[in-house]
Structures are given as structure tokens and as C-alpha cells.
Amino acid sequence: MALKGLLIDYSYCTGCHSCEIACQVEHGFAPDRWGIKIAEIGPWQIKGDKWQYSYIPAPTDQCDRCAKRAQEGKTPTCEHHCQAKCIEIGEIAELAAKMTRSHMVLYALR
Amino acid sequence: MTAENTFVRHKKPWQYQEGKYTVTRGGAWTGPGCHDGCGVLLYTDQNQKLVKVEGDPDDPYNQGRLCVRCLDVPHVVNHPDRLLYPLKRAGERGENKWERISWDEALDTIAAKFIDIKDKYGAEAVVFNQGTGRDIVPYMSRLAWSYGSPNYTCTLSGFACFIPRISAMAATTGSFWVSDCAQNFADRYDNPEWEPPEHMILWGNNPVVSNADGFYGHWVIDLMKRGTKFITVDPRVTWLGSKSEHLLQLRPGTDAALALGMLNVIISEGLYDKAFVDKWCTGFEDLAERVKQYPVDRVSEITWVPAEKIVAAARAIGKSKRVALQWGVAVDMTKQSLPACQALSALFEITGNVDRPGTMIRPSSFLAVQSGWGWEFLGEEQNKKRIGLSKYPLLQYGFTCAHPDEVLFAMESGEPYPIKASWNQTNNFLACMAADPKRVIPIYKNLEFNVVVDLFMTPTAVALADIVLPAATFTERDGVLATTGSQRGGVINKVTSIGEAKSDMEINLLLGKRLRPEAWPWNNVVEMFDSMVGTQHMKFAELREKGPAYMPYEYLGHEKGLLRHDGQPGFNTPSGRIELESTFVQMIGLDPLPYYEEPEPGPVSSPEMYKEYPLILTTGARTWSMFHSEHRQIPHLRALHPDPIIQIHPEAALKYGVSEGDWVWVENHMGRAQRKVELTPVLDSRVVSTDHAWWRPEAEAAEPNLYDVWKLNINQLIPFAPGDSGFGANYKTLLCKIYKVEEGER
Numbered sequence: 001m002a003l004k005g006l007l008i009d010y011s012y013c014t015g016c017h018s019c020e021i022a023c024q025v026e027h028g029f030a031p032d033r034w035g036i037k038i039a040e041i042g043p044w045q046i047k048g049d050k051w052q053y054s055y056i057p058a059p060t061d062q063c064d065r066c067a068k069r070a071q072e073g074k075t076p077t078c079e080h081h082c083q084a085k086c087i088e089i090g091e092i093a094e095l096a097a098k099m100t101r102s103h104m105v106l107y108a109l110r
Numbered sequence: 111m112t113a114e115n116t117f118v119r120h121k122k123p124w125q126y127q128e129g130k131y132t133v134t135r136g137g138a139w140t141g142p143g144c145h146d147g148c149g150v151l152l153y154t155d156q157n158q159k160l161v162k163v164e165g166d167p168d169d170p171y172n173q174g175r176l177c178v179r180c181l182d183v184p185h186v187v188n189h190p191d192r193l194l195y196p197l198k199r200a201g202e203r204g205e206n207k208w209e210r211i212s213w214d215e216a217l218d219t220i221a222a223k224f225i226d227i228k229d230k231y232g233a234e235a236v237v238f239n240q241g242t243g244r245d246i247v248p249y250m251s252r253l254a255w256s257y258g259s260p261n262y263t264c265t266l267s268g269f270a271c272f273i274p275r276i277s278a279m280a281a282t283t284g285s286f287w288v289s290d291c292a293q294n295f296a297d298r299y300d301n302p303e304w305e306p307p308e309h310m311i312l313w314g315n316n317p318v319v320s321n322a323d324g325f326y327g328h329w330v331i332d333l334m335k336r337g338t339k340f341i342t343v344d345p346r347v348t349w350l351g352s353k354s355e356h357l358l359q360l361r362p363g364t365d366a367a368l369a370l371g372m373l374n375v376i377i378s379e380g381l382y383d384k385a386f387v388d389k390w391c392t393g394f395e396d397l398a399e400r401v402k403q404y405p406v407d408r409v410s411e412i413t414w415v416p417a418e419k420i421v422a423a424a425r426a427i428g429k430s431k432r433v434a435l436q437w438g439v440a441v442d443m444t445k446q447s448l449p450a451c452q453a454l455s456a457l458f459e460i461t462g463n464v465d466r467p468g469t470m471i472r473p474s475s476f477l478a479v480q481s482g483w484g485w486e487f488l489g490e491e492q493n494k495k496r497i498g499l500s501k502y503p504l505l506q507y508g509f510t511c512a513h514p515d516e517v518l519f520a521m522e523s524g525e526p527y528p529i530k531a532s533w534n535q536t537n538n539f540l541a542c543m544a545a546d547p548k549r550v551i552p553i554y555k556n557l558e559f560n561v562v563v564d565l566f567m568t569p570t571a572v573a574l575a576d577i578v579l580p581a582a583t584f585t586e587r588d589g590v591l592a593t594t595g596s597q598r599g600g601v602i603n604k605v606t607s608i609g610e611a612k613s614d615m616e617i618n619l620l621l622g623k624r625l626r627p628e629a630w631p632w633n634n635v636v637e638m639f640d641s642m643v644g645t646q647h648m649k650f651a652e653l654r655e656k657g658p659a660y661m662p663y664e665y666l667g668h669e670k671g672l673l674r675h676d677g678q679p680g681f682n683t684p685s686g687r688i689e690l691e692s693t694f695v696q697m698i699g700l701d702p703l704p705y706y707e708e709p710e711p712g713p714v715s716s717p718e719m720y721k722e723y724p725l726i727l728t729t730g731a732r733t734w735s736m737f738h739s740e741h742r743q744i745p746h747l748r749a750l751h752p753d754p755i756i757q758i759h760p761e762a763a764l765k766y767g768v769s770e771g772d773w774v775w776v777e778n779h780m781g782r783a784q785r786k787v788e789l790t791p792v793l794d795s796r797v798v799s800t801d802h803a804w805w806r807p808e809a810e811a812a813e814p815n816l817y818d819v820w821k822l823n824i825n826q827l828i829p830f831a832p833g834d835s836g837f838g839a840n841y842k843t844l845l846c847k848i849y850k851v852e853e854g855e856r
Contacts, residue, residue, distance in 0.1 A: 031749035
């Protein structure tokens with residue numbers, strides 16, 4: 001089976017946790033289980049007003065790309081509810097072509 | 111109305127079947143509390159149980175997105191601790207002993223008591239307190255005023271949230287102004303008239319976490335994608351601050367000084383909009399003279415912001431084509447907030463960033479009930495008894511509330527008249543809104559009768575209530591989007607029922623009918639909503655089918671004669687212009703120009719106290735998953751923020767001997783509260799920051815423990831001390847010391 005992609009434009013990820021909770025409630029996960037989880041990188045001061053301060057969501061082994069939703073023709077719930085609209089799931093080659101700026105990350109998913 | 115409302119085109123009807131679920135479209139407002147009212151799709155099963163909430167992609171407001179609190183609403187609605195029935199106190203106040211009663215018994219008891227008090231002391235002897243973020247302003251104000259009480263208010267010292275901003279802008283421009291994020295248009299960012307701001311100033315606001323009424327915080331990310339640059343003014347380096355072109359990390363409470371210093375730069379360097387000022391402003395010469403008292407070096411010393419940064423940010427504002435000011439409660443929560451808000455307003459006023467696309471615009475009002483509904487039922491004789499009018503005369507000009515601090519002092523002293531009872535709806539003030547809660551509690555215990563209306567049992571209800579009424583969440587009731595998100599008209603749809611909980615508006619209708627039937631002529635809430643929506647020549651059912659509805663919006667209202675009752679060009683002020691020197695403020699005997707006053711206590715105003723309490727404490731940091739005192743019992747949301755924290759710079763932590771994860775007491779001359787230490791470099795080492803409104807629903811409810819509220823409520827360090835105008839209070843500018851909690855104290 002061809003791999004799918006999960007593209008995050010993390011220059012816009014505010015760390016709002018909507019992807020995490022949307023996933024938890026969609027799949028009935030407990031508060032300590034995730035299908036996608038946000039890593040906080042920073043904050044630390046690099047120099048002057050330049051700070052390292054990023055949030056990067058990462059899919060877990062419990063991510064099923066919202067298989068049930070896909071059957072109903074719906075987008076995965078993390079993508080649907082992302083408040084920064086910075087998550088996209090789809091064909092990996094098409095998403096790779098969208099990686100034209102820094103601060104983007106593409107995950108390969110089964 | 112000269113033009114038609116625009117409706118949103120939906121792919122599906124307002125209610126439809128999807129597999130085994132019924133899906134219902136509508137607005138998410140409220141409780142639980144919120145300041146937005148996003149478009150949602152509510153999924154219910156065959157037993158009418160709410161199983162899922164999704165964002166409605168067709169709703170232009172949130173465009174399918176949702177925050178964690180809405181995504182997890184089913185766990186709030188179906189929570190086992192929800193209040194299910196009306197309760198009557200069965201023990202002493204504070205014992206948490208209750209007896210289930212019927213709605214008729216509850217409402218008849220309350221009505222009989224309120225009528226008895228009115229006969230004996232006058233209706234002004236009952237105070238009506240509301241909290242924030244719940245859909246009750248029209249209904250509760252109507253309840254208070256139709257009953258005859260002018261004392262409709264809240265328990266927040268100096269109305270220190272939103273109202274100071276509105277007051278300052280209304281007094282000086284005749285209107286309220288908000289950032290233009292294309293929210294007035296159904297086609298939003300695609301609207302051909304709209305342009306993104308070139309700069310947005312984020313002042314005392316982290317909008318992605320917390321936002322004012324009708325402003326969806328992540329719109330700032332939409333703007334960022336469209337090229338808007340940011341100027342952030344905040345004591346903390348927020349994520350948005352780290353992405354900003356200018357980052358001004360100020361000492362808490364010095365906002366007015368910083369704004370005046372920036373005005374100094376803009377005026378002295380000739381960067382203001384001369385044509386706009388000449389044509390549309392008064393008092394510019396006096397403002398220019400006033401800002402000379404705030405040279406950049408002095409302002410830098412006051413605010414701790416380096417002089418070159420102040421100059422650079424001021425120049426950016428002065429030279430930008432389109433500036434929007436997105437400001438937060440931090441400015442309202444300075445004691446002299448009226449002159450502070452005047453200073454901030456002047457930044458967009460003298461630069462002509464007024465009612466052009468991508469600048470500051472007038473918020474539309476689909477239903478004109480934002481500041482209350484049914485004022486005509488009160489009458490002038492009762493209005494004269496409104497507490498606070500004589501001390502704070504600004505309340506006479508278009509304001510309908512009693513003054514919260516003065517109401518409390520009246521309860522305490524019995525002057526100018528005794529208060530006998532309170533109605534508290536959506537207000538858990540012992541955990542959240544009230545300053546100095548240990549002063550408040552005996553005052554309310556001294557009243558003959560207290561009613562609390564809420565979703566869950568709270569510290570306020572346990573300590574004070576004689577009757578507790580169970581309120582419905584937004585999924586359990588019909589409603590109209592009446593105040594929050596007022597730029598569009600929409601409805602809220604009932605999809606489920608929990609116990610015997612009733613909506614806030616139905617509770618008010620049923621009690622109102624018992625107290626003053628002619629003010630509540632409707633047989634049910636939908637008839638009441640029909641009457642409200644009728645001002646837009648619609649019925650509730652039609653708005654449900656076709657909404658959200660967007661009113662027509664025209665930019666440059668002042669040029670087109672849209673702002674004044676006489677239809678003339680100009681602003682709705684005595685002079686017809688924006689009054690940089692305010693006629694209204696002068697009329698009430700206060701300084702008509704913006705000025706800065708040192709926070710008291712503070713490092714400058716009380717140096718002796720600063721030696722004992724060497725850290726500046728700012729409170730009320732917002733979190734992703736909790737709305738004020740709510741959501742502590744919701745597992746997924748609590749897991750995101752399990753404990754109250756105090757953020758402190760690692761150098762300060764070292765100095766005061768505390769480490770990451772330590773529990774500490776945060777203490778000042780008034781009281782103390784426990785917090786868990788979180789080390790962070792985003793604060794100045796002289797400043798600490800904490801979140802607010804903490805209690806533990808899992809802890810012992812009965813007094814004296816009261817759900818741990820006395821261990822955790824940070825407002826025990828805050829006095830009731832409003833600014834000279836009556837608006838503003840220092841909730842965010844305090845002094846404190848910290849030290850470790852001893853074993854056994856937790």
C-alpha cells in the first residue's frame with residue numbers, strides 16, 4: 001500500500017492542542033493516549049528578539065488517519081479542527097511538492 | 111435598514127441524518143463560558159445523547175475550526191457531577207447539605223422572597239450579579255430592571271474587563287472599535303473591499319489563547335498568512351511575540367506610559383496623519399503638549415522597555431498603511447484604566463487608522479441588546495438609586511450597571527440603603543471574579559437570601575446559596591447569538607436534555623413572569639427570541655434555517671454620516687469629532703487627557719513594601735483548556751493544565767530557592783495562595799505570572815475547605831480598589847514574595 005503523508009506547516013502552529021483533543025474524542029482515547037501529540041521546542045532566547053519557540057505536532061502509532069471518517073468522505077479530525085489550518089493529510093508526493101518554505105515537516109504514514 | 115442582510119449558503123439543512131447520528135447546526139454559546147459562539151455541528155444518537163461536536167466549515171466565523179473546550183463539550187454536558195435538579199439548602203450555609211425541590215417550588219420561593227423584600231425595603235435591596243462569557247446579558251438585565259432593581263452588576267472590581275475599553279472609546283469617539291479581520295463579511299478574507307492590516311498591535315493580549323467578545327483568536331494566524339506583521343506588547347515573550355517584528359516586554363501596569371511615549375515619538379517626528387487629525391479630531395494640541403511629559407528615556411525607565419525599541423515600534427505604527435490594535439484585558443486591569451485606554455486609542459486615532467479596511471472598525475450589532483434589554487421597565491426613580499452613580503458620574507452616560515465595588519461597600523455598610531438578597535447567575539465569584547474573596551464571603555453571608563444558578567456545584571454556591579438552580583449548557587437549549595460574536599446573527603439549537611436543567615433564559619423568563627408579568631409576555635423562550643429577532647424582520651425559525659446572517663457594513667462611516675443620530679458626517683460625540691481631550695471626562699471632573707499613574711503598590715510607589723515583596727506579580731494568565739473557573743472537573747481538559755502554576759525566571763528561582771515543580775506560597779500583605787513552580791525564560795527575572803480562578807472540584811466541598819478555594823484563589827492578594835473614573839483595577843499588577851509550601855500544608 002502506498003504511503004500517505006501528513007504535512008505540518010509549523011511556522012503557524014500555536015500549540016493550541018485542538019489536534020490532540022479532536023483526535024482523543026474521535027477515537028475515545030483516555031487523556032494520556034494520543035494519536036497526534038505536540039512537541040514544544042523552546043522557548044529559549046537565541047539572541048536579542050530572536051527566539052526558538054516552535055510547536056511541532058507528531059503522529060503516533062495510534063494514528064489511523066481517521067479511517068472511519070475517510071469512509072464517510074471526511075477529512076481527518078486533526079486537519080478539520082486545526083485552528084491555525086496548518087495540517088494537511090493526503091498523497092505524500094503531492095504534499096512533498098508543497099514544501100516550498102522552511103518550518104514545514106512531512107511525515108510518512110501507513 | 112438600507113441594504114439586505116447576507117446569509118451563508120449551506121450545503122445541508124440545519125438538521126440532518128448521518129448514519130445513526132442526527133447532526134444539528136448552530137452556534138456554540140454558552141455555557142460552558144466562552145466569548146466566541148463558533149459555528150458547530152452537534153452529533154446526537156438515537157437517545158438524544160450528545161456524542162460529538164465538530165466545527166461547521168460553512169460558518170464564516172470559525173471556518174470549521176474549534177478550540178479544545180468546544181471539542182470536549184460532550185464530556186461537560188454528560189458529566190456525572192452536573193447539577194440536575196433545583197436544590198434547597200438543608201443545613202447551614204457552607205455545609206453542602208441540600209434537598210431536591212421542584213422547579214415550581216424553587217421559582218415560587220424565590221419570587222415570594224423577592225416580592226417580600228421589595229415590599230419591605232424596595233426592589234433596590236436585591237443585587238443581580240452576573241459573571242462573564244455566558245449568554246445572559248439581555249435576559250438577566252431584563253429580570254433585574256423589570257423587577258425594579260437598578261443594581262444589575264458583577265463582582266469584578268472596577269468592571270476591570272472589557273468595559274473600561276468600551277467606556278473610554280465611547281466617551282471619546284461615540285463608538286467602540288475593534289480590529290478588522292473581515293469579520294463583518296460573510297465572504298471574509300475574500301471580500302473585495304477588505305485588506306489585511308499591514309501591522310497588528312497585540313497589546314496585553316495573547317489572542318490565540320484568550321480573546322475578547324466576538325474575536326476568534328486564530329484570526330491573527332489567518333492575518334499572519336496574509337502578510338500582517340505584529341507588534342507585541344506583553345510582560346511575557348509569547349509565541350506570537352517571538353514571531354513579531356517588534357517585541358516590547360514591559361513592566362506590568364505601565365501600559366499607559368508606554369503608549370504615551372510612543373505618541374510622543376509619533377507626534378514629535380510628524381508621523382501622525384495630519385489630514386485626519388485636522389478634519390476629524392479635537393484636542394490634538396493639548397495631547398501634543400501632554401505627551402511632552404513622556405520623553406522616551408523617561409518612558410523607558412518606567413516601562414523597562416529599551417528606548418530604541420519604543421522608538422522603532424512607534425515609527426512602525428506611524429509609517430504603516432493600515433494598523434489594527436488588538437488589545438486585551440491587561441489594559442482594563444490597570445487601576446487608572448480610563449486614561450490608559452485613552453492613550454492606547456490615541457495611537458490608532460491620530461494615525462488615521464479609523465474605519466478603513468484593515469484598521470479599526472465598528473462592531474456590527476445584529477441585535478441591539480449588548481448592554482441590556484428592558485431598561486424602560488426600570489424607571490427614572492429607581493435608576494436614581496443605582497449604587498455608584500454619585501461617586502462615578504460616568505455611569506450616567508449610557509451605562510446601565512451599578513458599580514461593583516460600591517455595591518459591595520453598600521452591602522457591608524448598609525449605606526446608602528440596606529441590601530437584603532442576591533441573584534447570582536453564571537458567577538462563581540468566590541473562586542474567580544471577586545477581588546479579596548475573604549472580605550466578600552461574610553458580606554454575602556449576612557444577606558437574608560442568596561440564589562446561585564450554575565452548571566455544577568461551586569465554592570460560591572456551597573458557601574452562600576439558599577437555593578441553587580441547575581443551568582443548561584448550550585446543547586440543551588434554543589437561543590440566539592445575541593451579544594458575543596454580534597457581527598452576525600445566528601441561533602443556538604437544543605439537541606439534548608440533562609436532568610431538569612433549564613436554560614439561563616428560560617429561568618429568567620419563568621421568574622420574570624412571576625415578578626413582573628407584563629415585561630415577560632411570552633409563553634416560551636422561542637416566542638421571546640421571535641420578539642428579539644423581530645427587530646431584523648425575521649423569526650427564530652427563519653434565522654435557524656438561513657443563518658448566520660451578516661448585516662451590511664460600510665467603511666468610513668464618519669464620512670458618510672452613518673455614526674450620528676442627526677445623519678451628519680462626523681463621530682457621535684459632543685464636538686462631532688474624535689475627542690483626544692474628552693468632553694465627557696472633563697464634565698465629570700477628571701483629567702480629560704491621557705496620563706500614567708504608577709501602580710500602587712509597586713516598586714516605585716511603595717519602595718518599602720517592595721523590599722518585603724520583591725517580585726512583581728501579574729495574575730490571570732489564560733490557559734488553552736479552561737474558561738475562568740470552569741472545566742476543572744473535565745478529565746481531558748484538566749490533563750492539559752492539572753495545577754495552578756507560577757511562572758518564574760530561572761535566575762529568580764535560584765535567588766528565592768525554589769525549583770521546577772515545587773509548590774510555593776505566593777504572598778503579599780493581604781493574603782496568600784499556593785502555586786506550582788514553572789521555570790521559564792519568557793519573563794523578566796523581576797516578574798512572576800500566574801493563572802487564576804482555581805478550585806478543586808475533587809476536594810472536600812463543605813466549609814472550611816470549600817473545594818480548596820482558600821488554598822488556591824490568587825485574588826486573595828487583590829484589593830477592591832478601582833480607578834478614579836470607577837473603571838479599572840490592578841488585578842494584574844501586584845507585589846509578592848514566594849516561599850516553599852511546608853509538608854502538610856497542601
